[in-house]
Amino acid sequence: MDIDAIHKALANPVRRQILQWLKEPQHHFSEQDHPLEMGVCCKLIDQKTGLSQSTVSAHLATLQRAGLVNTRRVGQWIFFQRNEEAIHAFLAQLNDGL
Amino acid sequence: MDIDAIHKALANPVRRQILQWLKEPQHHFSEQDHPLEMGVCCKLIDQKTGLSQSTVSAHLATLQRAGLVNTRRVGQWIFFQRNEEAIHAFLAQLNDGL
Numbered sequence: 001m002d003i004d005a006i007h008k009a010l011a012n013p014v015r016r017q018i019l020q021w022l023k024e025p026q027h028h029f030s031e032q033d034h035p036l037e038m039g040v041c042c043k044l045i046d047q048k049t050g051l052s053q054s055t056v057s058a059h060l061a062t063l064q065r066a067g068l069v070n071t072r073r074v075g076q077w078i079f080f081q082r083n084e085e086a087i088h089a090f091l092a093q094l095n096d097g098l
Numbered sequence: 099m100d101i102d103a104i105h106k107a108l109a110n111p112v113r114r115q116i117l118q119w120l121k122e123p124q125h126h127f128s129e130q131d132h133p134l135e136m137g138v139c140c141k142l143i144d145q146k147t148g149l150s151q152s153t154v155s156a157h158l159a160t161l162q163r164a165g166l167v168n169t170r171r172v173g174q175w176i177f178f179q180r181n182e183e184a185i186h187a188f189l190a191q192l193n194d195g196l
Contacts, residue, residue, distance in 0.1 A: 003108075003109075004111065005109075007105045007109035008109045010101075010196070011101075011102045011105035011106045011109065012102065013102065016195070016196075020195065020196075087196060091193060091196065095189060095193070098114075098118075098189065
């Protein structure tokens, strides 16, 4: 677990917002055709933020590098899911260690 | 509470280490002449890190700007204490919101 990378990833309101949306995909991305169990398509995340695709793509890459989300490629699209195990381990360490 | 600033401050192992030392000043800074209740003198924190004074000074300023430590000036020295209230509020928000 790269604690520095996780804190850097969380030090941005857009990235925290994306993580929160991914917590309740059925609430925030109910329009997705693919089953939400496979994650949320980057295209829908782009649209929901209202930011450019390249900006959101960079945010998602930061979250992925920090290990906070898992990805799955389907055709041309990438689907994103929270890595609940990593998030839980990070919170546990922070609650103990901070 | 500036969540971005707090995460940025925590995204560094030296700053996290300093916060941990300040959690148990009687254990880590027992050699201090002044009462530990007034905080820990920046000079002792410098020495304990083994880093240059200017580097540690920058780390402490980052922690202070994020609101994670409180300071008190006594003569030429600055004494540092954890801001337990802010740390607690940050953890509560993270546990709820992440």
